[in-house]
Amino acid sequence: xxxxxxxxxxxxxxxxxxxxxxxxxxxxxxxxxxxxxxxxxxxxxxxxxxxxxxxxxxxxxxxxxxxxxxxxxxxxxxxxxxxxxxxxxxxxxxxxxxxxxxxxxxxxxxxxxxxxxxxxxxxxxxxxxxxxxxxxxxxxxxxxxxxxxxxxxxxxxxxxxxxxxxxxxxxxxxxxxxxxxxxxxxxxxxxxxxxxxxxxxxxxxxxxxxxxxxxxxxxxxxxxxxxxxxxxxxxxxxxxxxxxxxxxxxxxxxxxxxxxxxxxxxxxxxxxxxxxxxxxxxxxxxxxxxxxxxxxxxxxxxxxxxxxxxxxxxxxxxxxxx
Amino acid sequence: xxxxxxxxxxxxxxxxxxxxxxxxxxxxxxxxxxxxxxxxxxxxxxxxxxxxxxxxxxxxxxxxxxxxxxxxxxxxxxxxxxxxxxxxxxxxxxxxxxxxxxxxxxxxxxxxxxxxxxxxxxxxxxxxxxxxxxxxxxxxxxxxxxxxxxxxxxxxxxxxxxxxxxxxxxxxxxxxxxxxxxxxxxxxxxxxxxxxxxxxxxxxxxxxxxxxxxxxxxxxxxxxxxxxxxxxxxxxxxxxxxxxxxxxxxxxxxxxxxxxxxxxxxxxxxxxxxxxxxx
Numbered sequence: 001x002x003x004x005x006x007x008x009x010x011x012x013x014x015x016x017x018x019x020x021x022x023x024x025x026x027x028x029x030x031x032x033x034x035x036x037x038x039x040x041x042x043x044x045x046x047x048x049x050x051x052x053x054x055x056x057x058x059x060x061x062x063x064x065x066x067x068x069x070x071x072x073x074x075x076x077x078x079x080x081x082x083x084x085x086x087x088x089x090x091x092x093x094x095x096x097x098x099x100x101x102x103x104x105x106x107x108x109x110x111x112x113x114x115x116x117x118x119x120x121x122x123x124x125x126x127x128x129x130x131x132x133x134x135x136x137x138x139x140x141x142x143x144x145x146x147x148x149x150x151x152x153x154x155x156x157x158x159x160x161x162x163x164x165x166x167x168x169x170x171x172x173x174x175x176x177x178x179x180x181x182x183x184x185x186x187x188x189x190x191x192x193x194x195x196x197x198x199x200x201x202x203x204x205x206x207x208x209x210x211x212x213x214x215x216x217x218x219x220x221x222x223x224x225x226x227x228x229x230x231x232x233x234x235x236x237x238x239x240x241x242x243x244x245x246x247x248x249x250x251x252x253x254x255x256x257x258x259x260x261x262x263x264x265x266x267x268x269x270x271x272x273x274x275x276x277x278x279x280x281x282x283x284x285x286x287x288x289x290x291x292x293x294x295x296x297x298x299x300x301x302x303x304x305x306x307x308x309x310x311x312x313x314x315x316x317x318x319x320x321x322x
Numbered sequence: 323x324x325x326x327x328x329x330x331x332x333x334x335x336x337x338x339x340x341x342x343x344x345x346x347x348x349x350x351x352x353x354x355x356x357x358x359x360x361x362x363x364x365x366x367x368x369x370x371x372x373x374x375x376x377x378x379x380x381x382x383x384x385x386x387x388x389x390x391x392x393x394x395x396x397x398x399x400x401x402x403x404x405x406x407x408x409x410x411x412x413x414x415x416x417x418x419x420x421x422x423x424x425x426x427x428x429x430x431x432x433x434x435x436x437x438x439x440x441x442x443x444x445x446x447x448x449x450x451x452x453x454x455x456x457x458x459x460x461x462x463x464x465x466x467x468x469x470x471x472x473x474x475x476x477x478x479x480x481x482x483x484x485x486x487x488x489x490x491x492x493x494x495x496x497x498x499x500x501x502x503x504x505x506x507x508x509x510x511x512x513x514x515x516x517x518x519x520x521x522x523x524x525x526x527x528x529x530x531x532x533x534x535x536x537x538x539x540x541x542x543x544x545x546x547x548x549x550x551x552x553x554x555x556x557x558x559x560x561x562x563x564x565x566x567x568x569x570x571x572x573x574x575x576x577x578x579x580x581x582x583x584x585x586x587x588x589x590x591x592x593x594x595x596x597x598x599x600x601x
Contacts (some may be wrong), residue, residue, distance in 0.1 A: 030505070031427070033425070033505045034421045034423075034425040034426075034427035034430075035427065036505075037417045037420060037421035037425070037478065037509075038417070038421050038422075038433065040413070040414045040418070041414040041415065041417065041418040041479055042418070042433070044414065044471075044473050044474050044595060045437070045474050045476070047455075047470075048452065048455075048470055048471035048473075048474050049440065049445065049448070049471075049474040049476070050436075050440065050451070051448075051451065052445075052448030052451040052455070053443060053447060053448075053451040055448075055451035056447060056448055056450055056451055058451075059450055059454070064454070069453065069457045069458070070454075070457075070458065074447055079551060103346070113341075114341075114342070114345055117338045117341055117342055118342070120338055122338070122339070122342070125472065126385050126588055126591070127344050128345075128346065129591045130583075130587035130588060130590075130591055131346040131349055131350065132345060132349055133583075133587065133590065133591055133594070134350060134580075134583065135349050135352075135354070137530055137534075137579050137580065137582075137583040137590075138352075138353075138534070138549070138576055138579070139533070139534035139536065139551055139554070139575070139576065139579070140534065140536050141534075141536055141550075141551045141554035141555055141558065141572075141575070142549075142554060142572045142575055143352065144353060144558070145554060145557065145558050145569070145572045146356050146359075146569070146572060147351045147352065147428040148558070149359060149367075149565055149568075149569065150352070150355065154368070155357065155368045155369075155370070155372070157372060160370065160371065160372055173550075188511065189348070189349075189352070192345075193345075193349060194594065197591060197594050197595050198594070198595070200595065201594075201595035201596075202593075210553075234552075235483045238376040243442075244443060247380070247444075249444075250446050251578065252446070252537055253536045253537070254535070254555055256477075256555070257554075257558040258557045259524050260558045260560045261560075270551075274537075276444065276592060277570045278537075281449075281450060281453075282541065287450050287453070287454070290450050291450040291451075294446075294447045294448075294449070294450060295447075296442070297447060298447050298534075301442070301443065301447075303443075305442060319574060
């Protein structure tokens with residue numbers, strides 16, 4: 001490799017001496033070859049990425065059953081009508097929202113605090129960073145099975161610990177609020193460290209002159225955090241908020257494996273939209289209905305990303321006006 | 323509490339260390355608990371106060387879970403699936419990323435916009451047509467049904483593009499062209515060696531994501547031909563009542579990723595922070 005590089009970066013004079021007009025075939029290849037580089041990705045992308053995404057909207061207008069996915073019967077907006085009259089749809093929509101807030105907000109706030117600490121000069125900082133990313137390396141399934149055990153009503157460690165400080169055992173499964181907190185805890189545990197590292201990366205790209213200037217103005221460290229760090233991090237915060245919200249919209253593995261049932265608890269108390277979709281499709285065999293749910297989730301995400309774009313645009317306009 | 327210096331060179335004080343150590347303990351405790359629970363018996367786990375130290379039953383529980391959920395086959399399948407996805411994704415994404423980073427062609431902007439635009443859309447939304455597709459192809463319960471869709475990574479393309487935009491000087495390609503190197507030759511002898519660090523990071527992230535992927539594998543595969551996550555789903559589905567056996571399965575299914583993480587954690591941390599700044 002090294003030898004080759006030397007040839008390639010040979011003085012311009014030598015290269016010019018060797019320059020020939022490329023043949024027609026060669027020039028034709030040069031126009032076509034970029035597409036050859038793209039072909040493997042875009043073939044797969046079209047077949048397994050784009051097509052399923054778009055076709056979902058189409059399927060949602062048909063009656064399709066799991067046992068006979070080849071037979072499609074036109075249903076118009078029937079799947080959507082069935083959806084909007086099903087109380088469990090509204091329950092799962094509400095649960096997705098509440099679990100989303102319960103998991104995203106504490107997660108991002110704690111991540112911000114941890115990132116701030118990780119940004120100090122620390123002994124063993126690689127250790128801290130790596131250790132905090134450990135939960136991210138765990139699968140949803142593994143994490144949920146462990147937490148389901150920890151949150152056991154009768155013999156769970158969480159209730160035992162609560163008992164030590166005089167709190168009565170909590171029914172983490174049947175109680176609506178408690179079960180949603182438990183499910184959110186799994187999400188928070190898995191993603192806080194990851195978000196902390198993203199924030200840390202953002203913090204490190206804030207120019208240190210800004211802090212020096214703030215220091216000279218006599219700004220306290222708290223004020224520096226609020227007036228230098230936070231504004232500098234705003235794009236990163238918007239990014240993590242959007243990614244976490246999209247993740248929350250999709251939440252599936254945690255509520256599925258918390259007790260192992262597709263209904264998300266005995267009275268659907270922690271069933272999310274993702275789990276509701278799975279229940280309709282692979283529990284009740286209604287693929288068409290499941291596609292309608294997927295499409296509703298997609299629209300939900302579009303709205304969220306739209307809000308994000310608006311915030312970012314407003315922000316850059318503000319900056320341009322400055 | 324801390325030595326005051328400008329901005330990012332502040333030294334951490336005792337409180338900072340205390341909070342960080344606490345965070346590390348919270349991160350690590352569920353792993354420790356998995357080991358404890360996996361090495362005890364179901365009866366031990368129902369004791370008050372609970373035992374907080376590992377017990378003698380680890381091997382017995384491993385054997386039980388091998389029998390009940392076929393974790394051995396699941397581990398092998400996961401290795402095949404994640405390995406193929408990693409190699410394929412890194413290759414496809416490096417090719418496409420290079421084209422987007424350094425080549426000029428018609429439709430470049432539009433194609434890149436489509437790729438980046440779908441980056442945020444979770445693949446979970448397309449599972450129904452995808453399932454109909456693999457049912458049509460009679461791929462249900464076969465590993466390719468998980469591998470092929472797993473190769474699609476818009477993030478990977480974007481990641482490699484960002485990497486090569488910075489790492490690969492235009493002059494190098496120019497010079498190679500002038501020297502008469504073919505397009506394939508340019509790719510293998512110039513682009514790939516320079517892209518290698520980026521490819522390594524993308525490979526690590528892809529491997530972990532593929533190993534941990536949950537929704538699509540449980541739809542496309544069943545307990546007859548499971549990946550680790552499918553086997554864990556089966557374990558948690560209520561067929562097995564022995565908690566210590568479930569924890570033994572969880573431990574076995576997590577060990578390989580933890581191994582990768584233990585060896586290459588620093589690179590993974592770097593990759594995620596890099597991706598954050600560029601993304």
